[in-house]
Amino acid sequence: MTPTTAEELRGAGLRVTAARVALLETVRAGDHLGVEEIASRVRDRVGHISLQAVYEALHALTAARLVRRIEPAGSPALYEGRVGDNHHHVVCRSCGAVADVDCAIGHAPCLSAADDHGFTIDEAEVVYWGLCPTCTTAHGA
Numbered sequence: 001m002t003p004t005t006a007e008e009l010r011g012a013g014l015r016v017t018a019a020r021v022a023l024l025e026t027v028r029a030g031d032h033l034g035v036e037e038i039a040s041r042v043r044d045r046v047g048h049i050s051l052q053a054v055y056e057a058l059h060a061l062t063a064a065r066l067v068r069r070i071e072p073a074g075s076p077a078l079y080e081g082r083v084g085d086n087h088h089h090v091v092c093r094s095c096g097a098v099a100d101v102d103c104a105i106g107h108a109p110c111l112s113a114a115d116d117h118g119f120t121i122d123e124a125e126v127v128y129w130g131l132c133p134t135c136t137t138a139h140g141a
Helices: 005-011 018-029 035-046 051-063 133-139
Strands: 068-070 078-080 088-092 098-101 127-130
Touching: 005 018, 018 035, 018 051, 035 051, 051 068
Parallel strands: 088 127
Antiparallel strands: 068 078, 088 098
8 A cells, every 4th residue: 555645754754744745745746846836836735835944844855855856057956756766867958848867777876987986876866968859849950
């Protein structure tokens, strides 16, 4: 049986609140959402929640590995519900659209560093850059 959102929060050692449940479900239902969009969608579900409370909850959920934060160069942080599988991202240089890209080799950490400098590597983060299909058509590429 799949655990409820509240059970997942409790299992991660987090206090269960209506706002945290709504926030986690919002991130999981969305597609690489920014903080403002998450806050707006959570407000639609539970009423008022401050932006600071959203930031604090996202920090807690990220630390608990219930959500993943990505920050493509030159972009604000984005959050997604796909966690634990070491996938990567492709980002459009023109419109900023982001899509998931599965691991090239199929198992974490996906890429082996030429020199790990003694680190125990457990994750690799790769960002592919280009133009999405819409922007490719618009730019005549």
